[in-house]
Amino acid sequence: MMTQQHPLVEEFYDYIRGTIDYRIAVAGQVDAGKSALIHALTGGDPHISTETDATRDVAGYRYGRYGELLDFPGVGTTEFSPAQYKKLLKKHKVKHVLYVFSSKIREADEKVIRFLAKNKTKITFVYSKLDALIDVSGAYDRELLKQEKNSELHVTFKKIIKDPLKYHFVSVKDGTGIDTLKEEIDAYFDSKDEEFQKRLRNSRYFDKFLNKKSSTLGARLLTPGFKDLILSREFKAIEQKTAGHFHLDEEDAGFIGMSMPRVKEFVNQAKDTGKVAGNYRKMIGPLTTLISTVLKVRKLNVITFVLSTFGEAGIRTVYPVLRGVFEYVRAMNDMAGEVLAKHLKEAGGRS
Incomplete structure (x- = not known):
């Protein structure tokens, strides 16, 4: 375990990456060579996702380790008017667009680009098919034609886009x-990696990840099957289910200098507490609060689970077991936080 990435750390990394948008949309004119450009940029990496409903075949292609280029259809066709194209962009919530041209700026392009600028979407302008950029009159060489294209771009959008046009x-x-464009894309994804490192050290994301783990566990525990394990005192099965969810074992306990929590110990403690308190009915409220707090789930779901369990076996019989089981779950949740924090600290990912 110590020589490899701990599964809990891997899950945390995946969670952080899931909060960062590593996508760039490749959109623009019809027949501008968008798909060919994507293949040139990705080195022919296979596509990793496709949506074929109302989005009409927007495919994702892997770029580098975590990046993704989204291949959008062309704008301005009968199928994709500017209005429809805006809906498509909205649906995918893209934050960076490579807008690809292969001819002059058209009205449809203007409408879409104004929409992107209004929504503060980063736009990288690409003029594809440079090899076909020629002046039929022969009066201009390619460099002058490029200057002319840049002037057209600047004049058209200077009032709405502050970035160099x-x-x-x-x-x-x-x-x-291609290499120059790749450098800009790489720099963009490098900024995403920097954001990843910042969030890795941010306690808010650390806490949200652990809360999500607890909530996910709650969906697995507040079930008839888990209730059966409680009623039949299948403590080993409960421990296996909980430890497996958090990827924890004896070695992890030793890693943070503690012993592995055991359900039976918490159940015995709850029995002693019950003897002192005497009135089990008054303890239903605190028990419900404990479970909903530990599992980060709605109290109504917990109340239904608790009352159903009491109804089958009686309050006095089941109360210590229920309390002990969920005190154990809380201890495992806390242990997961300590194990994750120590691994991150040793890896330099958390202060």
Whole structure:
């Protein structure tokens, strides 16, 4: 365990990455070479997701380790008017768009780009098919034509976009400009990795992850099957289910200098508490609060579970077992937090 990444750490890393948008949409003009550009940028990595309902085939392609490029359809067709295209962008909630051109700026492009700018979406302008950029009159060379295109871009959008307005000129056919564009994309994903490191050290994300783990466990425990384990005193099975959820074992307990919690010990403590208190009915409220707090679930769900369990075996019989089981779950939850915190500290991921 000590030489490999602990499963709890891996889950925490995955959780943090899930809070960061590693996607870039590749959108723009019809037949601008968007799909070919994606293949050139990703090195031919296979696509990792596809939506084929109302989104009309928006496919995701892996970029690097965690990035994803979304291949959008072309804008301005009978199928995708600017209004429909805006809905598509809204549905995917994209925050960065590579907007790809292969000809002059059209009205449909203007409408979509104004929409993106209004929503503060980062836009990287790409002029594809540079190899086909020619002046039929022969009066301009390619550099002058590129300047002309950049001027058109600047004049069209200078009032709504503050970032420098110029194209990345690329050609998939001969590879021109691909490496430069990749550098910008890499820098964007590097900023996402920096955000990942910040969130890794943020106690708010640490607590939210543990709360989510507890809530997920609650969905597994407040069930008729788990109630049967409680009523039949199947403490070993309860321990296996809980420890498995948190990926904890004896070695983890030793790692933080403690012994592995045991359900029976907590049940015995609850029996002693019950003898002193005497009135079990008055203890239903605190018990419900304990369970809902530990599992981060609604009290109504807990009350239903508790009353159902009491109804089958009686309050005096079941109360110590219920309390002991969920005190044990709380101890395992706390242990998971300590194990995760120590692993992160040793890895330099948490102060």
